[in-house]
Amino acid sequence: MSYLTLSLGLLGIFSAFLFFYLLKFKASIKQTNRGNRIRWNSYIPYKEKKPNKGKNKEFKDTSFKDN
Amino acid sequence: MSQHQALNKLGRSGNPIIRSAAFQDKVSSSEEKMSLEGAVNKTSIMLFLTVITATISWNFQGPLMSIVSAIGALAGFVSGIMTFGFYFFFVGWIVKPRPHNAPRTAPIYAVGMGFIIGIISQQAESFYPGIVIQAVSLTFFVATSLLLAYKTGFIKPTQNFMLMIFAATMGIFLTYIVSLIFSLFTGNHFLIITGNGNMSILFSVVVVCIAALNLVLDFDIIEQSAEQGAPKYMEWFGAMALMATLIWLYIEILRLLMKLRSR
Numbered sequence: 001m002s003y004l005t006l007s008l009g010l011l012g013i014f015s016a017f018l019f020f021y022l023l024k025f026k027a028s029i030k031q032t033n034r035g036n037r038i039r040w041n042s043y044i045p046y047k048e049k050k051p052n053k054g055k056n057k058e059f060k061d062t063s064f065k066d067n
Numbered sequence: 068m069s070q071h072q073a074l075n076k077l078g079r080s081g082n083p084i085i086r087s088a089a090f091q092d093k094v095s096s097s098e099e100k101m102s103l104e105g106a107v108n109k110t111s112i113m114l115f116l117t118v119i120t121a122t123i124s125w126n127f128q129g130p131l132m133s134i135v136s137a138i139g140a141l142a143g144f145v146s147g148i149m150t151f152g153f154y155f156f157f158v159g160w161i162v163k164p165r166p167h168n169a170p171r172t173a174p175i176y177a178v179g180m181g182f183i184i185g186i187i188s189q190q191a192e193s194f195y196p197g198i199v200i201q202a203v204s205l206t207f208f209v210a211t212s213l214l215l216a217y218k219t220g221f222i223k224p225t226q227n228f229m230l231m232i233f234a235a236t237m238g239i240f241l242t243y244i245v246s247l248i249f250s251l252f253t254g255n256h257f258l259i260i261t262g263n264g265n266m267s268i269l270f271s272v273v274v275v276c277i278a279a280l281n282l283v284l285d286f287d288i289i290e291q292s293a294e295q296g297a298p299k300y301m302e303w304f305g306a307m308a309l310m311a312t313l314i315w316l317y318i319e320i321l322r323l324l325m326k327l328r329s330r
Contacts, residue, residue: 005197012204015211022214023107027290030220038229038284040291044166046298 100296101305106289109306113177117310120181125189136182143179146172150307156237169303176307180314191321195328202321209279209320210313217286224287232284235277263326271323278316285309 026032124136150172152164188199216222246257259270289305 002197005200008204009200012200012207015204015207019207019211019214020107020111022211022218023110023289024103025218026103026294027218027286028220031217031223032290032294034223036223036225037291038224038226038287040288041295041297044164044288044292044301044304046166046301 099299101293101299101301103289103293105299105302106293106305109173109302110309113173113306113310114313116174116177117181117184117314120178121185121188124182124185128186128189132182133186136186139179139182141179143176143183146175146179147307147311150176150304151311154237156241166304167298167300169307170300173303173307173310177310180310184314184317187318187321191325195325198321198324198328202317202324205320205324206313206317209275209316210282213279213282214286217283217290222283224283229284232277232280236281239274239277263329268323268326271319271326275316275319275323278312278319281312282309282316285312 120139124132146168148162149168150165152160153162154160188202191202192199213222217224242257243260246260250256258264259267261267285305285308288308292301292305
């Protein structure tokens with residue numbers, strides 16, 4: 001193994017650990033508190049939660065008939 | 068006592084049923100939210116799966132592994148489309164993005180891409196020994212540098228930044244598709260993609276830069292989704308987007324190093 005490969009390998013291991021360590025931290029206020037941020041939720045649609053069918057059924061069963 | 072404090076103290080219902088229901092709702096909604104920690108864990112799981120399958124396809128070369136890898140690549144490609152969607156110039160979204168599919172598609176994507184990476188890496192290593200370690204290390208070095216630049220606010224992704232990166236990325240993929248079609252009909256490849264001349268190396272450097280800048284967008288998706296309390300499945304979506312870019316960056320760095328060493 002050449003000296004270049006070995007030194008790059010060590011750099012890679014250090015970088016990989018640092019990458020996963022830094023990823024857990026929140027970004028600085030300089031990054032998060034600005035007006036020109038990309039609004040990702042307008043591009044990536046979150047799926048709406050479906051209403052609980054069991055609860056609706058309870059109301060449907062209740063019928064009032066005029067005799 | 069201020070109005071706000073009064074509402075806090077007196078405005079809440081004393082009814083135990085209402086109080087417990089409200090509390091349960093709050094707990095359940097907080098349980099389903101995305102977190103940065105969760106996205107990191109999912110990225111680690113995906114990376115682990117990719118490394119495992121890449122190691123398998125590296126060590127067990129043969130016709131059976133070629134078939135398995137082809138199936139894996141197809142499954143990875145389909146799961147990528149099922150999650151990120153499929154966009155084409157002047158046509159728009161052919162398949163719309165479906166992030167809620169990510170918890171099911173992300174592991175398939177990681178496994179499938181692992182098989183392909185293993186084969187590509189093994190081929191590259193047989194020609195140029197030590198090149199895979201160099202490419203992996205440079206990929207993580209570039210990713211960490213950009214993550215640091217993003218977290219500190221040195222690089223600020225804006226709407227214009229996103230449009231430029233998106234257009235450049237689509238341009239690169241269009242070039243690759245045209246090159247593939249050209250090679251199918253003529254048997255020749257575009258020298259700018261496969262050659263080792265100055266222009267070809269410059270092209271590779273530009274592609275590496277675009278792939279690296281795509282990472283900034285992935286970091287922003289993860290950060291903002293966690294901030295806004297996006298659903299839990301967005302952890303998988305963010306991890307999958309990050310992994311897709313890391314894999315692309317690795318392949319482009321590998322290609323660039325191969326070009327440089329073949330001169």
